[in-house]
Amino acid sequence: MNQNELLIIPLGGLGEIGKNMTIFRYGDDMIILDCGLAFPEEDMLGIDLVIPDMTYVFENRDKIRAVVLTHGHEDHIGSLFYLLRQVDVPVYGSRLTLGLVEGRLKEYNVSAEKLIPVAPGDTVKAGLFDIGFIRVNHSIADALAVYLKTPVGVVVHTGDFKIDQTPVDGQMIDIHKFAELGDKGVLVLLSDSTNAERPGYTKSERTVSEALDEKFAAVKGRIILTTFASNVSRLQQAINAGDKYGRKVAVLGRSMATVVAKAMELGYMTVPEGVVIDIDEINRYPDNQILILTTGSQGEPMAALSRLASRNHRSVELSYGDTVIISATPIPGNEQSVARIIDGLMRLGVDVIYERSSGIHVSGHGSQEEMKLILNLVRPKFLIPVHGEYRMLKCQEKLAEKVGLAKENIFIGENGHVFAFTATSGRFAGKVAAGKVFVDGLGIGDVGNIVIRDRHQLSQDGVFIVVLTLDKQRGCIVSGPDVVSRGFVYVRDAEILMNEARQIVKEVLEGMTNGPVTQWAPIKNSIREALNRYLFAKTGRKPMILPIIMDV
Amino acid sequence: MNQNELLIIPLGGLGEIGKNMTIFRYGDDMIILDCGLAFPEEDMLGIDLVIPDMTYVFENRDKIRAVVLTHGHEDHIGSLFYLLRQVDVPVYGSRLTLGLVEGRLKEYNVSAEKLIPVAPGDTVKAGLFDIGFIRVNHSIADALAVYLKTPVGVVVHTGDFKIDQTPVDGQMIDIHKFAELGDKGVLVLLSDSTNAERPGYTKSERTVSEALDEKFAAVKGRIILTTFASNVSRLQQAINAGDKYGRKVAVLGRSMATVVAKAMELGYMTVPEGVVIDIDEINRYPDNQILILTTGSQGEPMAALSRLASRNHRSVELSYGDTVIISATPIPGNEQSVARIIDGLMRLGVDVIYERSSGIHVSGHGSQEEMKLILNLVRPKFLIPVHGEYRMLKCQEKLAEKVGLAKENIFIGENGHVFAFTATSGRFAGKVAAGKVFVDGLGIGDVGNIVIRDRHQLSQDGVFIVVLTLDKQRGCIVSGPDVVSRGFVYVRDAEILMNEARQIVKEVLEGMTNGPVTQWAPIKNSIREALNRYLFAKTGRKPMILPIIMDV
Structure with a gap:
């Protein structure tokens, strides 16, 4: 990648609602915007939390100048503990955001020494970047949009927003600042897509x-x-x-x-x-x-x-x-x-x-008219719809086309996509590692597809275990076969089934073992196949069959 | 229960959308209206289908005079195979309904000799009951409402319905028949509650x-x-x-x-x-x-x-x-x-x-205005809202009160409740067995809470198996302990964990066994407790721990 391009790399939040995290990089300076978690989908059995794959971040840890948080929701701050465990870097956010962050970090025993509170209107310097903060309305107080002055131009990230003209706390989104930035010229806008399918305006809180x-x-x-x-x-x-x-x-x-x-x-x-x-x-x-x-x-x-x-x-x-x-x-x-x-x-x-x-709830995200208004105020050269499942991103694309953006200047991305910008051009510039990292108990990333697949099989028809002790020399059974099942059938009603299964294992062994045994695998496979056939014929179920052979 | 009361017993479809089944009984004559299935909820791991508990039906099998089907959806016909396997009884339904039933019964190798097609306007006699059929509109063709002439009065069951004034097949719901019945006097109405939360009218197909x-x-x-x-x-x-x-x-x-x-x-x-x-x-x-x-x-x-x-x-x-x-x-x-x-x-x-x-879909169930219209046409003395989750039944109750029914004449029931009616009175008259029967593979009802609970535990953190062979006489290990896990950790990365676990089992055994062993249970419990503690401390997970001890 060209050293004179601004790279924007979403590591989370695209094609999903959750685990928002975006990287901004120019040369050797990098900023991380938000660091959230997602809750597991129903097929992620036993998983507690999902966090973004941060390989790219850790590979470039020496370049990180700042973490910037837009607001205090879990999908924006929830994986910060994991980042800060490995990287020592200042974290900017509003007071309430940092107050909530502090609590979460304490739970994970991660120290929070470099939490630096900012207010709307503030600007801070981080490497090459000047970072500015803009008040927005959302379903949590003290939410911010962020703009970055970069060598190639200004980038605006809305964070999660709605345009609440009569906010409860009297603090309306700073549309003047969006207008001012738009007047001076904005290179790239990254904008919340959550309610892109919803026509009209979101009602005021x-x-x-x-x-x-x-x-x-x-x-x-x-x-x-x-x-x-x-x-x-x-x-x-x-x-x-x-x-x-x-x-x-x-x-x-x-x-x-x-x-x-x-x-x-x-x-x-x-x-x-x-x-x-x-x-x-x-x-x-x-x-x-x-x-x-x-x-x-x-x-x-x-x-x-x-x-x-x-x-x-x-x-x-x-x-x-x-x-x-x-x-x-x-x-x-x-x-x-x-x-x-x-x-x-x-x-x-x-x-x-x-x-x-009944009017007792309103959304915290702006609807189509609000999205269009932000697009019209900011008038960006390029747009990256963020914070949404794929069809929501596509919906915002359509809205943006309607207000006059050229389709080729709108980038519908996936997590890990690298978008590279000069002052006049934008392009898709490849991919970096991105994806879901599962948190399960104390383990982060140690549960992968194999474990999940096993859990899935176990959840459907349970487990059926066969244990026996073999005399390796003589090839005869010393003890067993015993069978144990869980989650398969109600064991008290299944005595005949269990006895027959035991008998089938014996027959398999008699057919295979005469003389010294050198390999377990073929025996285990034969047991598994024979039991699979038998149990499915009798019950219509396919439990995980685990033959365990011990030797003396 | 009084022999001169009409009993109405919903066995499915109340407090749920699914497995609709209602019993009508007077003295020694019984009719079954619909016989449906439900699809498993997400916590019913590995379950294929859910059918109503038919204990009451089988206990009274000699009294069943007819099965009446309102339409061909799975939640109204899907458990018929189970009933007809054990009970030989005529089944009435429209031609399309029976056409679909036939196909389903064939899949289960249940013969379908007594399927008797009826058309709107037909009446048939079944024991003491005269059964009449009324055309209704729904998201499947040939749907029927049913009325029963009983010794205490007329009962109307709407089945699933909407009022489509411009139906695609030109066959509008027979509102005249509902009006006529209402004119002559209806004792009890059982009415579809699916869309009771939705104001207005459902649009025409x-x-x-x-x-x-x-x-x-x-x-x-x-x-x-x-x-x-x-x-x-x-x-x-x-x-x-x-x-x-x-x-x-x-x-x-x-x-x-x-x-x-x-x-x-x-x-x-x-x-x-x-x-x-x-x-x-x-x-x-x-x-x-x-x-x-x-x-x-x-x-x-x-x-x-x-x-x-x-x-x-x-x-x-x-x-x-x-x-x-x-x-x-x-x-x-x-x-x-x-x-x-x-x-x-x-x-x-x-x-x-x-x-x-975009208008490309409309519901097959009537909204509030349609429910009110049926209530006003039929003018029943008593109402039992059916076909709905609890809040939907309650919603229809409110609608009925608005059109003038007395609250005490509306019965919000649960599956298995018995409602007893004379020509002038209605009362809650106790309960019969009712509930969910799980179909899993070939098994019907053999998977209960224990199996489901085991599957749930297995699905979350997997299984951890310890196997060893003991010399019962000397109380010493002949072989093992071996440990095997699935769905717990990625085994290749967990060699140390596995070795330490093995070591812990050895220590437990050394502390317990010297001399002849008489009981396995205390040894197994100690192994389970020690491993539980160790594995949770190391991983934050609680797999199902299964110690299996064999003896020689």
Whole structure:
């Protein structure tokens, strides 16, 4: 690659919602924008988290001048612990973002000495790059867009954004700065594609206030409200509505308690004296003076709301008269878990307000009109749609064409693609290593396709183990064969099956062993084949068959 | 229970979408309405199908006078094979329904001698009951509602329905019959709740024609259209649109080929001579003369559309210029699979039309206004909302209250609940056995909670097996310990771990065995505990640990 080109390399967030991470490189200077995680898809059995493949970053560790964070959501900060374990580099972000980062790093025992808070309007120097920060609106406070002054021109990255003209905290996205940058000339725009399929405008967070007020005015019993723990504005609105109608606030769920504490400490939430009470105090007040904020809006099975729905919570029990407000919509993949929780709550007699149409939730990402507005304000020469599954990136491409960008100046990329820019040109310039690294327990990257494939087979039909001890010299069975199965059949009902399986193994061995045995493999294969045939004929199932032979 | 009460017992379809089955019983006469299956939820690992617990049916097998089927969807006919294997009873349904039933029964080697076709307007006698059939609209042709004349009054079951005022086949739901029944007096209505959360009216199937026509007129290359294989009207409309623009039709996917053949044979589809071609012939025609109908609209991984998206289909390869029309919306739980297929197709350069807003799909179930209309036409004394998850049943309850039914006359039930009616009263009258029976391979009901729990553990962290041969007399190891793992760690990278694990087992045994061994269990437990501790400390994972001890 040409030393005089600016390289932009997305390592995560393209073709997916999650693990956002983008590299900007010019010569020997490199900047990392965001460092997020993704949650495992359903076929990634047993995996806890997914982080970006950082091979390229580690190969160029001496060139990294800064990490820049746009906001405090897990898909933007969640793999920072892994990077900082191996690389010592300054990390820039807003105060709330860094507050949340600090908590996460502590969990992983990673020190956080070089966290440098920045505010909208600030600029910092990192190697060749001048980095500037712009306020945007999103479903978490203190979210930033970022611009980079590079030797070939200015690059703007929107981060996650919406254009909220009446934000709850009064801090509107700085459209003037986008306009100013656009006026002076922007080489490349990287822009959020999450809601590219959605026409029109995303409603203001403030509209939620009105909907909540209406609900709060009508409800006579306790109100239990759930939303994303990190949505500080939403929590503030709920607390305000509660306060207006004389409700005390108790918080359920560790992650929400953490965020509320951090947000209050940093001044991002203001709660009147005496309003917050401990969850164990709620029975001291009448029902119409209680508001409980809880985690679990995505149907997470271990979160408080799920426990409440299954009457499985240690300190709170819901029943007729209570009202649950689900102030969130399910992320794709969580629809069924959320539906099951709603059903569970309703079975308890609880009133549940959950429809999107009731106005109790709005998205944190801008819709098509907002995307077009940013495109028109910034007027970039080149566009890289980011933060979206493939069809969302393609949707933003169509929008950009409509506002006048040439199709050849729009780059629809995949993670690991290298885009190279001069002041006048942009091109696809090859690939670097990129992909999914699985975190499973303490292991990072040690679980690969083979392990996952085995887990998949085990999950479908279980395991069938055959053990026997052979006298290697004489080729005769000393002990066994024993058979053990798990996840295959209900063993107590399967005595005949097990006995016949044992018999089949014996027959295989009698046919093969007379005299000294030199190799295990052919014996194991024959056992596996014979059992496979037999078990499938009898049960229609294909458990993983593991023959284990010991010798004396 | 009183011998003079009519018992209505839902065995499936309440609190769920799937495995619909309802029992009507008066004295010693019993009728079964529908006999469906459900597809496994994601936590039912390795399960192929779910069918209703039919204990109550088999206990009363001598009382069954008839099985009545409302339409040919799997969730209404899919567990019939299991019932008919054990019970010899006449089965009534429309011609298309029975045509589809026949095919399914053949797959299971169940004879189908007593399939008796009925048409809308027909009545049949079954024991004490007079059974009448009413035409309804749904996403499959030849769907029926059913009414029963019983000694205590008339019962109406809507089956799955919508009110399509401009149906494609010209056969509108017989609202006159519903009106007539309502005029004469109906005791109980059982009504479809699927779309109870959706306001307004469901659009007519005919509106899809217009949307398809518009798309077909615009597309220059090949068109590949996917929908539910059983949606004969939809397929007919696609073929008509294709024919209008001079396109030949090829069918991909076994289930769609079966339905198309059956529907043409029975006269439910009419295709002009020479329009249908074999899939291998498509290359003989220019792209703009090709329409391919394919299975896979729900993202099923083995279906044709999924193979096309991953360029994994034997006879068709898609690329730039092709247009895929997804004329279906994902059933809850399938959203992500469908999204992945759309992304895959777009990556190939294929144009994909998939938005609900594009008008290429309408639901087969009526929305709130249609439910209210049926309630107002039938004017039942009692209502049992059926065919829906719990919140959908509750939603229909609210609708019914709005049109004037007393809340105490609406029964929100669960599978297995017994509702008992006289000519003037209705009551909850206890429970019978009900629940999910898992079909896994050839086994029906043999996989229970223990097996599923084991599969779940195996799927998360795999299995870790320790094998050793003990001399029972002397209490010393003759062979082993050997360790084998699958789905736990990548074995080649884990030599040290495996060696240390072996060492730990040895130490456990040394501490326990000196002299004759009488019991295995304490040894196994100690091994399990020691390994559990060690492996979790080293990996953060908890594989299933299986110690297997053999003796000589």
